[in-house]
Amino acid sequence: xxxxxxxxxxxxxxxxxxxxxxxxxxxxxxxxxxxxxxxxxxxxxxxxxxxxxxxxxxxxxxxxxxxxxxxxxxxxxxxxxxxxxxxxxxxxxxxxxxxxxxxxxxxxxxxxxxxxxxxxxxxxxxxxxxxxxxxxxxxxxxxxxxxxxxxxxxxxxxxxxxxxxxxxxxxxxxxxxxxxxxxxxxxxxxxxxxxxxxxxxxxxxxxxxxxxxxxxxxxxxxxxxxxxxxxxxxxxxxxxxxxxxxxxxxxxxxxxxxxxxxxxxxxxxxxxxxxxxxxxxxxxxxxxxxxxxxxxxxxxxxxxxxxxxxxxxxxxxxxxxxxxxxxxxxxxxxxxxxxxxxxxxxxxxxxxxxxxxxxxxxxxxxxxxxx
Amino acid sequence: xxxxxxxxxxxxxxxxxxxxxxxxxxxxxxxxxxxxxxxxxxxxxxxxxxxxxxxxxxxxxxxxxxxxxxxxxxxxxxxxxxxxxxxxxxxxxxxxxxxxxxxxxxxxxxxxxxxxxxxxxxxxxxxxxxxxxxxxxxxxxxxxxxxxxxxxxxxxxxxxxxxxxxxxxxxxxxxxxxxxxxxxxxxxxxxxxxxxxxxxxxxxxxxxxxxxxxxxxxxxxxxxxxxxxx
Numbered sequence: 046x047x048x049x050x051x052x053x054x055x056x057x058x059x060x061x062x063x064x065x066x067x068x069x070x071x072x073x074x075x076x077x078x079x080x081x082x083x084x085x086x087x088x089x090x091x092x093x094x095x096x097x098x099x100x101x102x103x104x105x106x107x108x109x110x111x112x113x114x115x116x117x118x119x120x121x122x123x124x125x126x127x128x129x130x131x132x133x134x135x136x137x138x139x140x141x142x143x144x145x146x147x148x149x150x151x152x153x154x155x156x157x158x159x160x161x162x163x164x165x166x167x168x169x170x171x172x173x174x175x176x177x178x179x180x181x182x183x184x185x186x187x188x189x190x191x192x193x194x195x196x197x198x199x200x201x202x203x204x205x206x207x208x209x210x211x212x213x214x215x216x217x218x219x220x221x222x223x224x225x226x227x228x229x230x231x232x233x234x235x236x237x238x239x240x241x242x243x244x245x246x247x248x249x250x251x252x253x254x255x256x257x258x259x260x261x262x263x264x265x266x267x268x269x270x271x272x273x274x275x276x277x278x279x280x281x282x283x284x285x286x287x288x289x290x291x292x293x294x295x296x297x298x299x300x301x302x303x304x305x306x307x308x309x310x311x312x313x314x315x316x317x318x319x320x321x322x323x324x325x326x327x328x329x330x331x332x333x334x335x336x337x338x339x340x341x342x343x344x345x346x347x348x349x350x351x352x353x354x355x356x357x358x359x360x361x362x363x364x365x366x367x368x369x370x371x372x373x374x375x376x377x378x379x380x381x382x383x384x385x386x387x388x389x390x391x392x393x394x395x396x397x398x399x400x401x402x403x404x405x406x407x408x409x410x411x412x413x414x415x416x
Numbered sequence: 417x418x419x420x421x422x423x424x425x426x427x428x429x430x431x432x433x434x435x436x437x438x439x440x441x442x443x444x445x446x447x448x449x450x451x452x453x454x455x456x457x458x459x460x461x462x463x464x465x466x467x468x469x470x471x472x473x474x475x476x477x478x479x480x481x482x483x484x485x486x487x488x489x490x491x492x493x494x495x496x497x498x499x500x501x502x503x504x505x506x507x508x509x510x511x512x513x514x515x516x517x518x519x520x521x522x523x524x525x526x527x528x529x530x531x532x533x534x535x536x537x538x539x540x541x542x543x544x545x546x547x548x549x550x551x552x553x554x555x556x557x558x559x560x561x562x563x564x565x566x567x568x569x570x571x572x573x574x575x576x577x578x579x580x581x582x583x584x585x586x587x588x589x590x591x592x593x594x595x596x597x598x599x600x601x602x603x604x605x606x607x608x609x610x611x612x613x614x615x616x617x618x619x620x621x622x623x624x625x626x627x628x629x630x631x632x633x634x635x636x637x638x639x640x641x642x643x644x645x646x
Contacts, residue, residue, distance in 0.1 A: 046527065050527065053516075057513075057515055327511070327512075327513055327514060331511050331512060331521070331524055332524060332528070333472070333499075334470070334472065334499060334505040334507070334511060335499070335524045335527075335528060335573065336496050336497065336499045336501070336525055336528040336529060336577075337496065337528055338492050338493050338495075338496030338497075338528075339492050340493070341496070341528055
């Protein structure tokens with residue numbers, strides 16, 4: 046019943062409600078983009094802190110005989126097993142299979158869609174791995190000849206699509222570390238974060254990372270020295286500092302915009318409250334003298350709020366579609382994550398709840414009886 | 417439904433610099449089935465008294481007994497129930513929901529009480545409209561009817577739940593003389609059917625159509641006169 050009454054209240058001042066909905070919809074879109082942009086940077090920022098340069102092992106894996114697409118050749122050593130890794134096309138889809146060492150597994154244990162993180166790198170003669178593509182199921186095994194040896198892999202877990210997947214593949218926007226490497230690649234810098242024999246692979250990588258744990262210190266130092274001397278190298282520490290500074294600058298840059306949207310949100314709250322009080326005071330007063338109690342009034346507000354949220358979600362979807370049509374999101378180089386949208390919707394719900402609560406608080410008997 | 421007020425005091429902005437003592441030591445008794453007019457000039461506290469009688473507003477001191485119930489001790493839910501089931505309220509500016517139809521306005525009290533089918537609620541609302549003689553306007557929007565018809569709609573809404581007490585605050589204030597008389601006749605017929613009716617007015621002519629006149633001045637009852645039954 047209160048949903049229906051809420052709809053009546055909503056319909057009664059539909060034009061003003063629509064204005065508020067559009068206002069909040071725009072604020073929502075922009076907040077999603079702002080949060081997403083910040084989040085993207087923060088993930089990269091976290092990356093540089095969370096993963097030690099000596100312990101991270103990751104790469105897309107190459108499977109022989111597959112059409113190779115758009116992925117750099119990578120050469121990796123995992124617990125003394127050297128392998129080649131690339132992407133593979135299965136049924137027209139590109140699959141990246143990621144294998145990590147134990148320390149990295151521990152560092153990456155999050156956002157797993159299904160299965161488990163590998164408990165050991167090699168189990169029963171098979172290399173455990175976590176897949177990120179749906180074309181693999183848990184338990185799938187496949188053997189590949191890599192150089193002279195044949196290795197068998199078993200998929201034990203699947204990552205969620207929006208996971209923070211560390212990869213040196215530059216094709217995926219979901220992989221936040223990519224962005225980091227890509228940025229440094231674009232300025233022609235290599236990233237050094239390994240104590241390994243980088244020299245073996247630098248020719249293949251450009252700036253991408255290679256991690257080895259049985260490094261030859263002499264080769265590593267020599268390579269680093271060479272790269273530094275040629276002005277093409279940047280250390281992990283420098284990346285951390287740069288990211289740190291960039292984050293501060295970004296936050297500072299966002300500040301005027303954030304203030305602007307905070308004011309927008311505030312206006313929306315005040316607008317909605319006034320809308321409720323002024324435009325619906327006749328409805329509330331009529332209901333009140335007809336026997337509406339405080340619980341009823343709250344439920345009625347709730348019903349109204351549900352209609353407002355429904356409207357805002359619809360408006361946001363339409364705005365998103367418009368953004369896609371006009372390629373605004375791509376121009377911003379940003380794709381929203383589900384978590385960001387959820388956060389924003391929760392934020393919106395909070396705003397609406399505050400607005401309705403404010404109006405509810407104003408709904409005093411004296412006001413009603415005078416209206 | 418009987419009403420008993422004992423030494424009732426009402427302040428606005430109590431204990432503040434702009435404190436206003438609106439009702440000062442009001443004591444009165446209205447028996448079941450009476451037809452009472454409360455008169456007084458603007459600003460003497462008539463409407464405040466109505467709001468207290470209708471369980472909309474509260475008071476600081478004294479007692480208000482409604483059919484033996486101490487209203488001050490009642491919870492919000494119970495007061496709402498009283499307003500819904502036992503007290504019908506008619507306001508000067510009608511208090512209707514603009515944009516709704518006459519029928520929807522009259523059905524409003526039923527939203528908060530009667531758990532029955534919509535059809536039954538509609539029937540109850542139409543019956544109330546018949547009592548005030550505007551059943552043919554049921555589907556009209558209240559924006560499109562005359563002031564007299566709007567007041568009749570407000571009365572129909574007040575009686576839809578068959579209340580035992582009807583309180584009208586300046587019910588003829590926005591109406592012309594002829595329409596005012598018609599409206600008072602509606603109240604009279606409702607009183608004859610057993611409902612206690614209290615009308616607040618500043619118009620002595622209207623008050624004289626009732627059976628008892630209580631005059632308020634500066635927040636106090638200055639006279640209480642029973643008139644000959646007409």
